[in-house]
Amino acid sequence: MLTAIILVCSTAITPELSDCNRSNAVHVLQLPENANAVMCMLHGQAYLAATVLGRELRADERVKVVCLGGGGRPARAARID
Numbered sequence: 414m415l416t417a418i419i420l421v422c423s424t425a426i427t428p429e430l431s432d433c434n435r436s437n438a439v440h441v442l443q444l445p446e447n448a449n450a451v452m453c454m455l456h457g458q459a460y461l462a463a464t465v466l467g468r469e470l471r472a473d474e475r476v477k478v479v480c481l482g483g484g485g486r487p488a489r490a491a492r493i494d
Contacts, residue, residue, distance in 0.1 A: 419444070
């Protein structure tokens with residue numbers, strides 16, 4: 414099972430999205446577990462899109478979805494523009 418972590422990061426703080434993590438993100442959301450990596454990514458994107466936060470992203474903010482496996486290790490990460 415995978416848990417989706419949604420990170421909203423400012424390009425002023427982390428110009429490279431790959432450097433975005435929980436400690437430097439402007440907003441961090443954690444979703445319940447999903448069965449696989451594809452569903453984890455899709456649910457992460459859909460969840461954010463359904464929130465006020467997702468609809469009101471600033472021009473200098475980028476979103477990164479990280480799917481963590483049972484051991485807390487990243488299973489997959491995706492950039493959302």
